[in-house]
Amino acid sequence: MNKIAHKEYKENEMRNYRKFDFASLRNSRLQNGFWGHRTENYMEIINSMLEALLDEENSARLLNFEIGAGVREGQWKGAFWSDGDCYKFLEGCLYVYQNTNDPKVLEIVEKYTKLIPLNQEKDGYLNTQVTLTDIGRWTDMEHHELYNAGHFFTLAAAHYDITGQDYLIKIARKFSDYLYGVFHTYPKELANFGFNPSQIMGLYDLYRVTENPKDIELAEIFVNMRGSSGNGTDQNQTRTLLREETKAVGHAVTSTYLYSGSIDVYSETGEKALLEANKRIWNDLISKRIYITGGVCPTFIGFSENGDRTYEAHGTEYELPNKIAYNESCANIGAAMWAMRMLETTEDTQYGDWAEQIMYNAGISGSNLSLTRYFYSNPLSYRKEKQIPFVVNDEKELNIQYKHKSSRRWHTFDCWCCPPQLFRTMAGIGRWVYGQNEDTIYVNLFTKCNYVTEDTEIVMTTKYPWEDTIVLDICKAQQQKVKIRIPAWCKNPSVNGESVEPGYYETIVSSGDSIIVKLPMKAVFMQANPNVEQDRGMLAVKRGPVIFCAEGIDNEYKLDELYINPSGEVKEKYDEKLLDGVVLLEVPGKYRKQQEQLYYEYQFAESDTTIKMIPYYAWANREESDMSIWFPMV
Numbered sequence: 001m002n003k004i005a006h007k008e009y010k011e012n013e014m015r016n017y018r019k020f021d022f023a024s025l026r027n028s029r030l031q032n033g034f035w036g037h038r039t040e041n042y043m044e045i046i047n048s049m050l051e052a053l054l055d056e057e058n059s060a061r062l063l064n065f066e067i068g069a070g071v072r073e074g075q076w077k078g079a080f081w082s083d084g085d086c087y088k089f090l091e092g093c094l095y096v097y098q099n100t101n102d103p104k105v106l107e108i109v110e111k112y113t114k115l116i117p118l119n120q121e122k123d124g125y126l127n128t129q130v131t132l133t134d135i136g137r138w139t140d141m142e143h144h145e146l147y148n149a150g151h152f153f154t155l156a157a158a159h160y161d162i163t164g165q166d167y168l169i170k171i172a173r174k175f176s177d178y179l180y181g182v183f184h185t186y187p188k189e190l191a192n193f194g195f196n197p198s199q200i201m202g203l204y205d206l207y208r209v210t211e212n213p214k215d216i217e218l219a220e221i222f223v224n225m226r227g228s229s230g231n232g233t234d235q236n237q238t239r240t241l242l243r244e245e246t247k248a249v250g251h252a253v254t255s256t257y258l259y260s261g262s263i264d265v266y267s268e269t270g271e272k273a274l275l276e277a278n279k280r281i282w283n284d285l286i287s288k289r290i291y292i293t294g295g296v297c298p299t300f301i302g303f304s305e306n307g308d309r310t311y312e313a314h315g316t317e318y319e320l321p322n323k324i325a326y327n328e329s330c331a332n333i334g335a336a337m338w339a340m341r342m343l344e345t346t347e348d349t350q351y352g353d354w355a356e357q358i359m360y361n362a363g364i365s366g367s368n369l370s371l372t373r374y375f376y377s378n379p380l381s382y383r384k385e386k387q388i389p390f391v392v393n394d395e396k397e398l399n400i401q402y403k404h405k406s407s408r409r410w411h412t413f414d415c416w417c418c419p420p421q422l423f424r425t426m427a428g429i430g431r432w433v434y435g436q437n438e439d440t441i442y443v444n445l446f447t448k449c450n451y452v453t454e455d456t457e458i459v460m461t462t463k464y465p466w467e468d469t470i471v472l473d474i475c476k477a478q479q480q481k482v483k484i485r486i487p488a489w490c491k492n493p494s495v496n497g498e499s500v501e502p503g504y505y506e507t508i509v510s511s512g513d514s515i516i517v518k519l520p521m522k523a524v525f526m527q528a529n530p531n532v533e534q535d536r537g538m539l540a541v542k543r544g545p546v547i548f549c550a551e552g553i554d555n556e557y558k559l560d561e562l563y564i565n566p567s568g569e570v571k572e573k574y575d576e577k578l579l580d581g582v583v584l585l586e587v588p589g590k591y592r593k594q595q596e597q598l599y600y601e602y603q604f605a606e607s608d609t610t611i612k613m614i615p616y617y618a619w620a621n622r623e624e625s626d627m628s629i630w631f632p633m634v
Contacts, residue, residue: 017270019347020442022340023434023451024161025098030430033448033462037580038426041370042096046108048372049089049419052412060085060416062112064128069118076132079415081144083128084151084198086112088420091155095427098162106163113159116152117171124178126152126171138182141195141236146222149175150198150257157205172206180218183225191229192238196254197222200261201337207268220265223274226258234304235313243273248285248314249304252297253417255314256334263341275345282342285335286354288317292526292540293365293547293616293629294358295327295378296335318531322380322630329366329378329418333425336363340432343444349503352444352485353545355432359425360465360545365617367422369580373409374419375620382620382627383560384552408624433460442504443484446470446519456480465521465544466574466583472515480509484517489544494518519544523570523585528630538630539564541587541613543572548585548613552626555612559626562611563590565634578614579621585613590634606634 030036039045053062059079065086066072079085090109097105120126127145130137138145156172159165179199183190200219207215223242232238234249237258248255259278266274290296298315305316312328339355342348366375433449435442441451446464450457457475464470474480483504486493493500495507495517507515521544528535541548541564550559568588575584589611611631619627 018267018345018437020344020435020437020440022344022431022444023436025095025428025430026161027436027451027453028430028434029450029452030099030433031448031450034465035426035429035433035445035447036099036449038364038371039096039423042100042102042427043104045371045423046093046096046105048411049423050108052416052419053086053089055412058412058416059414060089060420062086064132065112065115065119068128068132069115071115076128078129079144079417080129080142081147081196081417083126083148084144085417085420087148087151087155088417088424091151091158092420092424092427094155094158094162095424095430099427099430109159109163113155113168117167120171120175124171124174124176126175138190138193141193144195146179146194146199147196149179150200150202153199153202153206157202157209160209169206169209173210173212176203176206176212176215176218180214183218183221186221186225186228188229191225192227192232192236193225194222195236196251197226197258197261201257201264204261204264204268216265216268219261220269223258223262223265234306234308235310239306239308243277245277246280246284247305248281248289248296249306250308250310250314251312252314252331253312253328253334256296256331256338260334260338260341263338263345267341267345278338278342282338282351285314289314289320290335290354291320291325291327291362291380292528292542293327293332293361293378293380294335294354295325295332295362295380297327297331298325300324300326300377318529318533320528320532321534322628323382325377325379325381327362327378327380328376329362329374330421332358332362332366332378333421336425340444344435347504349485350488353487353489356445356487356545357547359429361547361616363617364422364426365619366418368409369618369621371423371426373411374413374422375409376413376415376418380549380616380629384624384626409620434458440481440483443472443482445485446517458482464519465546466581468519468521468544470517470519472517474509474511474513474515476511477509477513478511482507482509482515484515486517487519487545489542490519490521492520523548523572523587525564525566527633535630537632539566539633540629540631541570541585543583543585546583547616547629549616549619549627549629550587550611550613550631551619551622553622554614557591557609558594559628559631561591561594562609562631563592563606563634564611564631565589565608567634579618582615582618587611587613589631 052058060082061078067074093109156168160169200222203215203219227238227241237250301311336355336358339351343351362378365378433445434451450459456477459473462470483506486502488502523543526540526542565588571586573584590606591609592606
C-alpha cells in the first residue's frame, strides 16, 4: 500500500498539490450580508444549543463531559456520536468568537473545553461513550470512536488557531499518537473500522497546526484501509477500495467525509490515483444522483447497485424521489465540503458552482431562519394532510424507511448531529469566501465579507443572491493578482462593463481600484433528465443559485392542482420584511381541478393562475403548509 515516508514538511511544501488555500477567518471577515446575517443572533443560537446539549434526553450531551470530569454525578447517556456533535458546537462558537471578539462566547468555549482533558485516559484515548460505560474499545464500528476523534482534532486545531492556547492541541497530539499506535500496522481486524471517517479530515486539520508528519501518514492509512478487507459493503464505502471506486455509494455523510478527507491527503501526497478517483465519483454524483437543491441523500432504506442494503444513502442511478427524499442536512453540507476541497485542489470552478448551489438550498434548509430549530431530513415536497407515517411501538419501529421525517423543525432530538453541523458551517463560511496562494487572492463566494492582511485589504459589498452586483473595493494592495469565480449559470456576466466567461476571471489590482462584477440573474425554468421518472414533464424554478418552491400558505389553490406555464413571464419582487428578506416570484400557471380517486377519466378544464414562490431554504418558517419544488408543465 502507498504510505508516506516520515519527513519534515516545510511551509512552502504545503501547497504543492493545492492551487490555493482557503483564507483563515483572521483574514476573511464576514459582515452583515446574507451569510453574516445567518449568525448575527449568535447568542440566541448558542444559548438555544446549550439548552439542548444540557438536556438529559437529547442525543448530544455536554453533560457527559461534566460526568467524566467529576463535576456532575450521573451516568453516560446519548448517542455514540454525542462527543463529536459537542465538539462541532464548540467549533462553531470559536468561529463566532473570532468574528465578534465577544468575551461571553469565549467564556462558554473555555468552560467546556477545559472539561475535555479531564476525560482523557492516560494512554491518550478519549471517548466518553467508552470510558464512562462498560463498552470495550474498538469492538463495534458504530460506536463512532473515530468520528468523535476527528471532530475533536478539528476543534483542537481551531481552538489553537483562534485563541493561541495549546491545552487542547496537547491532548489531541497524545490522542493522535495513541491512534497511530493502534492503526499504523494496518490491523486486519480493524480494516473497515470507523463508521464515519471524520478522523481523516481531523488529522489533516491537526497536521496543519502541528506539522507532525505522523498525522498525514495516519490519515492516509485510514484511506488505504477502508475497503481493504475484501468483505465490505457499499453502505460504508468498504466494498471497493477508494482508488478503484467509480460511483458515489452508501451512507451519504460517511461518503462525503471520506472523499473530503482523501482530497486532504492528496493535497499533501500528490497521489494522482486519489484525485482521479474523486473526479470519477464526483462526476457520477452530479450526473446521476444529486437533487436540484444540492441534496445528495435520496433514501433512508434502500439497496446499492451491487445489492448491498443501505440507509441514509446515495440512491441508485436517477433515483431521486421528492416527497420521501431523505437528504440529511449533514450529508448535504458534507457534499459542499467536498466540492470546496475539489475547487481548492483543481481550480475548476464547477466545484464552486455546485458548492454554492448546495449552500443556498439544501445546505441550509435544515434550520429555521434564526438557527434554533432543525430538520434532519430535507424533502422536495410535503403535504400536511398526507404526512409520511412513522409509528413506534414498544417492540420495534414501523415504517422505518421514513425515520426522521418531521412536519416541523425540532429543538432536541434522538440524533442531534445536524444542528451543530449547520451552525459551524454558517459561522465559519467566511473561510470559503476567499482563498490565497503565494501570488493570488481568490474570490470564491459572494457576500459582504472583507479580506484583510498586513499587505492587502479588500472590501466586498453586495446584496447577492438577491441582486446581481458585487463590488470589490481595493483599499490596500500593490499589483495584486485576483481571481474571481464567474458561475456557469450566469449567461451574460461582466466585470467592469466587459463581458467575461464562466470560470476564474483574472485581473491585477492596486490600492484605490474597484472591481464591479455583474452576474445578471432572472428566474429560469429547469427540467430533469428524463431518467428521473419522478420529474418527467415537470419544471422547477431557479434564480441565480437559489431554487424556489411554492407553499400552500401563499397560493389560492392546492399545490397538486397547479401547473407551470413556461410560455409566460415570471415576475420578481424583493420583500425585505418577509422571511428575513427574500425575492418572491410570481410564476405563470394553470389551475386544473383534481379528484380523490386513485384513477379517473381525464377531463380538460383549466383556468389561468399565478403560482407564488419563495426560496426553498426558507420553507416551513411560518405556519405548517404544503410545499413543492417541481410542478407539471402545461
